[in-house]
Amino acid sequence: GADELCVHARTRVQGYKPPAHWHKIAAIKDHVSIPIIANGDIWSADDARAAQAHSHCQDLMLGRGSLSRPDLARIIRAAFNHETYQALVWQDIQTILLQQLSLLEDQPDKYVTSRLKQWLLYLKRSYPEAATLFQTIKRLHCTDTIKPLMIH
Template structure:
């Protein structure tokens, strides 16, 4: 079983990738998307979203990080895919699943699921541009407004030469509302011979088992579930019990340290407040914490609140 950390725009940045891969259980991370319009982007754009490229394209704990591209023009995506690989990304991932209205209005992300031929041309052109030993992968939803093209889209991506396909088991219109339709991944599986990775509505180890059984997939991608339970990947592997709240508080303290010292002030306490929004699904204490820190603007004040809830014991893998 491989477990991948999902790209989540504005949430799973390099600091969060570092944090969650230190906790452990992940085999690969995919970056937030690099938006490609009609230009070849400079290296600094890739380094900004994927600073791991400066260090062999792995997180500090050694988990590979793959650059994801989002766009609609096959040739421009191909040229930028070449840049990503030249900078050290272990292959490239193509985003055909982003549900954001602003992205879809500019013909990026999930809206392309209405254009099977465009999907084919993008993947084919990128595959031809990227060295054969570097994987080209893609992430889709089951469709835009409905699932009528789910199988056709998966076949097109397969025939275009993709090495792997992640399927978020909902349409764009369904958004993030439960349930996820894992059985549709099993239908897709009947029409493609490339590795499939199941994604969507995996919040605990029981969900993971149900998803694997219904989708026929062994490999999983975790997104919101990993933010709600930081050691979700390790619980799925049977390596740990669910992390205690005091251990989560330790993580939040460590993340505050990143915000104060690790990125020259670019990241602020509002990121911890954002994280509380995910944590409260698993930990009722997160809602209490949010109310306690809601009006605080200084990271050291937030840390002081967290220290009262912390176990002060190591929570990272290894």
């Protein structure tokens, strides 16, 4: 059997449409003996607290929220521990994006640029600069053309 189980708080039909139904995870947790990990619509420390409260789960899995805020886990940990944390700023995100491009340089440009654009669409939720960059590069398909546009 499984040692633990991660449960997304929506059905396949509901997809990513809010709200996440964390309370339904609690019902599952009450009927199994293995640890349950709650997932779904965790975009902030407040969401993490609410997910824990409604699901009765201590452990959380971050999905799209961590694509929108790459340091979301650190933000949540700092909030839970009543610590100060300096969240990543756009310049930090630019560095991460460029590192990601470097890691993927052996992949086809079409794949790399598609993934970059997809990530920018998530990032724009937290960083308005991502929306601007997306608009600048959305019709480009060559990483060598895109890289210089990412450094401002």
